[in-house]
Amino acid sequence: MTRRLTITAALLVLASAGAGCRGNKSAEPPIHPNWNMDDQSYFQGQEDNDWFPDHRAMRPPVAGAVAQGQLHDDDAYYRGRGADGRLVDGLPDGVELTQALLDRGHARFNIYCAPCHEKSGYGHGVIIQRGFAVPPPSYHEPRLQAMPLGYIFDVISHGKGTMRPYAVQVPVADRWAIAAWVRVLQVSQRATVADVPADVMTQLKASGGNP
Amino acid sequence: MAQIFPRWTNKIPLAIGVGTPIALCGVVFVVWYYFSPKFTDVGYQPEQPVPFSHKLHAGELGLDCRYCHNTVEVAAQAAIPPLGTCMNCHSQLNLGDREGRVQPVKDAFEGKSTLEWVRVHMLPDYAYFNHSVHVAAGVGCSTCHGRIDQMQVVAQAEPLSMSWCLDCHRNPEPNLRPRDQVTNMAWFETPASKEYNPAEDPTRTRAVSPPEHCSGCHR
Numbered sequence: 001m002t003r004r005l006t007i008t009a010a011l012l013v014l015a016s017a018g019a020g021c022r023g024n025k026s027a028e029p030p031i032h033p034n035w036n037m038d039d040q041s042y043f044q045g046q047e048d049n050d051w052f053p054d055h056r057a058m059r060p061p062v063a064g065a066v067a068q069g070q071l072h073d074d075d076a077y078y079r080g081r082g083a084d085g086r087l088v089d090g091l092p093d094g095v096e097l098t099q100a101l102l103d104r105g106h107a108r109f110n111i112y113c114a115p116c117h118e119k120s121g122y123g124h125g126v127i128i129q130r131g132f133a134v135p136p137p138s139y140h141e142p143r144l145q146a147m148p149l150g151y152i153f154d155v156i157s158h159g160k161g162t163m164r165p166y167a168v169q170v171p172v173a174d175r176w177a178i179a180a181w182v183r184v185l186q187v188s189q190r191a192t193v194a195d196v197p198a199d200v201m202t203q204l205k206a207s208g209g210n211p
Numbered sequence: 212m213a214q215i216f217p218r219w220t221n222k223i224p225l226a227i228g229v230g231t232p233i234a235l236c237g238v239v240f241v242v243w244y245y246f247s248p249k250f251t252d253v254g255y256q257p258e259q260p261v262p263f264s265h266k267l268h269a270g271e272l273g274l275d276c277r278y279c280h281n282t283v284e285v286a287a288q289a290a291i292p293p294l295g296t297c298m299n300c301h302s303q304l305n306l307g308d309r310e311g312r313v314q315p316v317k318d319a320f321e322g323k324s325t326l327e328w329v330r331v332h333m334l335p336d337y338a339y340f341n342h343s344v345h346v347a348a349g350v351g352c353s354t355c356h357g358r359i360d361q362m363q364v365v366a367q368a369e370p371l372s373m374s375w376c377l378d379c380h381r382n383p384e385p386n387l388r389p390r391d392q393v394t395n396m397a398w399f400e401t402p403a404s405k406e407y408n409p410a411e412d413p414t415r416t417r418a419v420s421p422p423e424h425c426s427g428c429h430r
Contacts, residue, residue, distance in 0.1 A: 025254045
């Protein structure tokens with residue numbers, strides 16, 4: 001009787017061991033004992049559909065297709081160019097220069113631009129350190145300091161040299177916010193003592209230079 | 212007259228009385244332990260067509276999650292990035308002897324082939340989920356996906372079961388963080404996380420109120 005119990009217990013332990021423990025890594029797809037309607041016959045975003053040769057359920061739009069209400073014919077806003085076709089030097093109508101815009105631009109810049117351009121804009125970001133073939137120019141070169149704001153927007157949208165376009169990753173509103181932040185970075189590197197507001201100056205002097 | 216039942220049959224009622232509860236307990240244990248998504252789904256680590264390492268890209272290089280998954284704040288899906296996003300850097304990078312690993316991406320970008328990533332986190336099709344509302348509420352990536360920045364190959368870290376969802380929907384506060392820390396994988400290991408109170412966060416205009424009714428998720 002004891003022997004039989006021992007054998008049964010041993011078999012149970014073996015069976016559990018064979019079935020594995022929770023959290024084990026496995027490359028095999030999960031097996032659900034009860035599939036219910038886990039997988040239904042419709043396609044979610046980025047699912048595969050073997051009916052098409054490239055297996056994509058999401059079909060790319062026909063070249064040149066324009067969705068309703070997305071003609072984007074406001075050149076100043078969507079292309080950074082004025083009526084004369086030249087790059088605008090300022091934010092387009094409808095984009096207000098606010099602290100919120102700069103904060104947004106700051107955050108977005110650090111996500112999408114800083115990997116190469118570095119948070120300060122000097123151009124020694126982590127990707128450059130890892131061997132990106134052509135380092136980007138510093139924003140603080142006189143040539144780029146002199147560029148109109150629309151130029152920054154245009155480069156984000158269409159790329160430049162080895163920089164690929166970021167129009168897919170960064171929506172138009174964020175591109176203007178980033179352009180504004182790049183201008184902030186540029187101004188910050190050529191600021192003088194005279195640029196410090198009087199009240200902040202008083203504070204700085206009182207604290208001995210520690211803000 | 213001979214006995215119809217041999218003597219050992221006297222033990223049958225006892226065996227049934229003892230054995231049935233044990234067997235039932237065994238069945239309950241097997242269902243509880245092995246039928247749960249904690250067993251069936253956690254740890255799913257499919258082999259991907261490219262040995263892409265989140266540990267390198269998100270961990271060592273420190274790229275923000277949103278650099279690639281840029282739809283996560285505005286859409287239901289945190290989309291797998293288009294090949295162009297990879298090429299932003301890899302068009303100009305030479306990895307030397309490791310360059311072959313990126314070759315499938317480059318071939319696909321040139322239209323020679325397609326790249327079919329294997330989905331890791333699969334919610335049932337009858338459950339509605341939207342990334343953007345969770346991110347807007349200040350639920351961080353690592354809360355549901357684990358420490359992706361430490362995973363060479365991504366594996367599912369949480370069960371994504373209904374009870375697991377409801378645990379947080381019923382008591383979200385412990386899993387909330389400032390909304391600018393959503394992609395910070397190590398947030399809950401920082402001292403600031405111990406003192407954070409969502410109710411006192413000035414950037415939050417209203418308290419989060421996740422749905423607990425059926426049609427919140429089963430629409």
